[in-house]
Amino acid sequence: MKDKNISVAVIRRLPKYHRYLKEMLDNDIKRISSKELSKMIGFTASQIRQDLNNFGGFGQQGYGYNVEDLYNEIGKILGLTRNYNVVIVGAGNLGQALANYSSFDKLGFKLKAMFDVNPKLIGLKINNVEVHDMDKFEDFVKANDIEIVYICTSRDGAQDVADKIQKTPVEAIWNFAPIDLKIKSDVIVENIHLIDNLLTVSYFLKGKME
Amino acid sequence: MKDKNISVAVIRRLPKYHRYLKEMLDNDIKRISSKELSKMIGFTASQIRQDLNNFGGFGQQGYGYNVEDLYNEIGKILGLTRNYNVVIVGAGNLGQALANYSSFDKLGFKLKAMFDVNPKLIGLKINNVEVHDMDKFEDFVKANDIEIVYICTSRDGAQDVADKIQKTPVEAIWNFAPIDLKIKSDVIVENIHLIDNLLTVSYFLKGKME
């Protein structure tokens, strides 16, 4: 399964398939056709078949797709076959919110520690995970095979964290700070730019009013 | 400025322009060419000119763009010329995090109230905004000209909130619950699907390892 030449557009749809298939699985639905899935998920049936075929022929003519198999296959494609060690930097409300989401844990993203510079937060336990002093970050990350860091600091702290990360074997950053991190190495960066997203809301709102 | 036929791809880049222009403004940079901006922002110069030209000729040949003017123009396009009344449903960590972000307020998104079903949270004040009982939601929203609702509930509570919203004049939803809301009216929905985003991280991580 050498996923070469798969476009990002396709990749970003995969989690949605995964989500809907999980729901079907929970509702004991055994099979699904691209047409039915289309109705639920809102993509065209053609697109669904095209998307899935990038990774192999998971369906069967005259039958459709086996929900459980397809769910597992997409899980594999998304890298959900093993656990990832994770830490959160920034133990404010947002960091705590992420620490408390059990769904990340269930998918294999295992939170090993949190870090902050604020003495009031250091030592706290959130959902059984301890908040450490940021001083300990590099050592901890190296010693515990951390692969992903969620950056939940303020805008100003984020680049510092990114710089520190580049001195470690960390492979990926999930960034919530409203800034584009400058990264020299090949660390993967995925951003949640809340403000950017909110501004599209006001754009469309404005369009409605006119 | 009849923004007809503008593609969503363009719209989603506008907030990024806005963000970079703000930074330049703060650094007293008066003018910028598409080429320089390209270097900073990572889009091609051609794309930048193309994007901006969808909305009008903001630049000047031989000179470039006036940073302040362009910032203001993009602000206008994004609907940042007035305030929006907002409430948050779900006063857990995430709701509280959003309530505490001053940047939303600065851009004109004015938080008027929060709502929750949890008696322990009701009555609390977060950043000077009170948490009300969810029972009061519809009345409050109607009485206070609320236009945008941020849904920060669990997955299970979200659709109920969406249903309630459709009985009010609320125009837009910013949804953080991991579900695609079923909406019959023409309410604008913008989703932050954290899990979907995180799964793209594991996808790319997996790709790196191979």
Place this chain on the structure above:
DNA sequence: CAAAGTCTGTCAAATAGTTAACAAGGCATT
């Protein structure tokens, strides 16, 4: 077990989005 119906995989067509190229016009400098 054969006929009728369904549904995938895939190729081709259509649409959308991005990049390249350049003419025309303003700026800066002498």
Place this chain on the structure above:
DNA sequence: AATGCCTTGTTAACTATTTGACAGACTTTG
């Protein structure tokens, strides 16, 4: 005030993505 340099706006070429169409394969049903 004229020359040369920049930089936009814009058109056209190119690339990517989505949709449509259908042959072939499997399922279902009687």
